[in-house]
Amino acid sequence: MPTPEAVPAAAAAAIDAYPDSYDAPVRRRLDRRALAIGGIGLGVYLSTLLATIPARIVAPLPGATGTIWHGAAPVDGGSRAEWRWSPLASLTGIGFAADVTVSGPQTALTARALLRPGSMLLEDAKGRAGFGLIAAIARPSFACDLSMRVDLARVAIGGGKQGADGRIASEPGNCGPFGGAPVAVPAMAFDVRQTPGMAVINLAPAGERRRPFIVGGLTEEGKLRLIVTAEGAAAMPFLSPPGGMKIETEL
Incomplete structure (x- = not known):
C-alpha cells in the first residue's frame, strides 16, 4: 500500500x-x-497607401488635385467637384464610394457616389444647380439662364440596373440655341419615377404634370426613349421642330 x-x-x-x-x-x-x-x-x-493615390486615378479630369482620400476637380461650366472617400461604404458597396460636393455659379450640391467599372450610382443628390452644371453633364445643343432645385434619391448609369428616382424643379428663365435668340421658359418640374424595369420621365410646367412637354422612359438596360410633345415644341422651339419629335438612344 x-x-x-x-x-x-x-x-x-x-x-x-x-x-x-x-x-x-x-x-x-x-x-x-x-x-x-x-x-x-x-x-x-x-489605408495610408490608398490615401496617397493621386486624385486623377479616380477622376481622370484635367486639373484633378489631391488624393483618392480627399480630392477635387474642376467641372465645365465653372463648377468644382470635391470628394471624400468613404472606406466603409466602399467595402459594403464593392466599389469606390465617396461623399461629393459640387459648388459653382448658382450651384451648391451634395451627394453620395459609388463608382464601379462601367457604372456610376448617385444617391441623395440635393441642393441647387445652375444650368452650366447640367450642360457639362448632358451636353445639350442649347443654353439656358435659369436655376434649379435638385432632389434625386437615386441615379444609376451603366451596368445592368440603370434608372433614377427624384425631381429637378427649375425657376422661370431664358433658353435658346447657341448663337440664337433666347425665349422665355416657365418654371418647370422634371420628374423621374422608378418602376419595375423602367424609370418613367415627365417634364412639364410646374404644377401641371398633365400638360407634359417631354415624356419618356429609361429601361434598366439603358435604352432611353423621349417624346417632345407639340406643346413642348411650342414652348421650347430650340429643343424640337414644330409638332414635336421622338428621341431614342442608349446610355
Missing part, C-alpha cells in the same frame, strides 16, 4: 508529463492578440 508521500509524488509526475497544459490557453490568447494587432497594422498601412 503506497505511503502518504507516494500519492503527491505520482500526481506531480502526471502533471510534469504535460508541461504545456497550463500555458496553452495563455499562448492562444497571445496568438489572437498578435493576429489582431497585425490586422490593425495591415489595415492602417493599406
Whole structure:
C-alpha cells in the first residue's frame, strides 16, 4: 500500500508529463492578440497607401488635385467637384464610394457616389444647380439662364440596373440655341419615377404634370426613349421642330 508521500509524488509526475497544459490557453490568447494587432497594422498601412493615390486615378479630369482620400476637380461650366472617400461604404458597396460636393455659379450640391467599372450610382443628390452644371453633364445643343432645385434619391448609369428616382424643379428663365435668340421658359418640374424595369420621365410646367412637354422612359438596360410633345415644341422651339419629335438612344 503506497505511503502518504507516494500519492503527491505520482500526481506531480502526471502533471510534469504535460508541461504545456497550463500555458496553452495563455499562448492562444497571445496568438489572437498578435493576429489582431497585425490586422490593425495591415489595415492602417493599406489605408495610408490608398490615401496617397493621386486624385486623377479616380477622376481622370484635367486639373484633378489631391488624393483618392480627399480630392477635387474642376467641372465645365465653372463648377468644382470635391470628394471624400468613404472606406466603409466602399467595402459594403464593392466599389469606390465617396461623399461629393459640387459648388459653382448658382450651384451648391451634395451627394453620395459609388463608382464601379462601367457604372456610376448617385444617391441623395440635393441642393441647387445652375444650368452650366447640367450642360457639362448632358451636353445639350442649347443654353439656358435659369436655376434649379435638385432632389434625386437615386441615379444609376451603366451596368445592368440603370434608372433614377427624384425631381429637378427649375425657376422661370431664358433658353435658346447657341448663337440664337433666347425665349422665355416657365418654371418647370422634371420628374423621374422608378418602376419595375423602367424609370418613367415627365417634364412639364410646374404644377401641371398633365400638360407634359417631354415624356419618356429609361429601361434598366439603358435604352432611353423621349417624346417632345407639340406643346413642348411650342414652348421650347430650340429643343424640337414644330409638332414635336421622338428621341431614342442608349446610355
